[in-house]
Amino acid sequence: MPHYHTSHLRSGRFSEPGRIYSITTVTHCRHPWFHDFFVGRLLIDELRLAEKQGLATSLCWVVMPDHFHWLLQLGQCDLEKLLQQVKSRSAKAINQRLQRSGKVWQSGYHDRALRREDDVRDIARYIVANPLRAGLVKQLTNYPLWDAVFL
Structure with a gap:
């Protein structure tokens, strides 16, 4: 069986405006940055900015x-560019x-x-139940x- 590098698996990725996507992305080395509520709010600010834009x-x-x-x-943009923007801006913030430098996010998503x-509502319920x-x-x-818009 051939060994595929992650970037090769993603080379055929296609973004479709108007399509609903479920996204998961992980911090660098799975560092728990978001145990800090205020750090978590910085990421949320970027999600809301993407929506406002x-x-x-x-x-x-x-x-x-x-x-x-x-x-x-997804709006009228590319999914990869959207995630790149959210991750880049949130990492900077x-x-x-935290008065530090360095990676915040693992590459990819x-x-x-x-x-x-x-059923979008069932998927949304599953996602927000992660802390439970x-x-x-x-x-x-x-x-x-x-x-969640549904709850």
């Missing part, structure tokens, strides 16, 4: 200690706040384009770094 419509997101999940409807028959499954809280209302 018309690059995406957020259906839900949850910021976990070392990664985040984002269910979005995080490094500035996982994406899944949803099909029309997928991870044992970070006993009730989702006690976790501050999530949002």
Whole structure:
């Protein structure tokens, strides 16, 4: 069986404006930057800025200690460029706040384009329930770094 490098697997990636995507991306070395609420808010600010710029419509997101999940409807942009912008800007803000330099994010991300028959609400519920499954809280209302248009 041939060995494929991750960049080769992503070379055929296609972004479709208007399509709903489930995105997951992880911090560099899975460092738990987002245990700090205020650092998590810096990432959320970038998600909201992308929405304000018309690059995406957020259906839900949850910021976990070392990664985040984002269910979005893609605007008139390229998915890869959207994630590059969010990660780049949030890394700059995080490094500035923490008075450090260096990587914040692992390169790349996982994406899944949803099909029309997928139940978006069920997927959103699954995404925002991550803090419960991870044992970070006993009730989702006690976790501050999530949002969903459906709830």
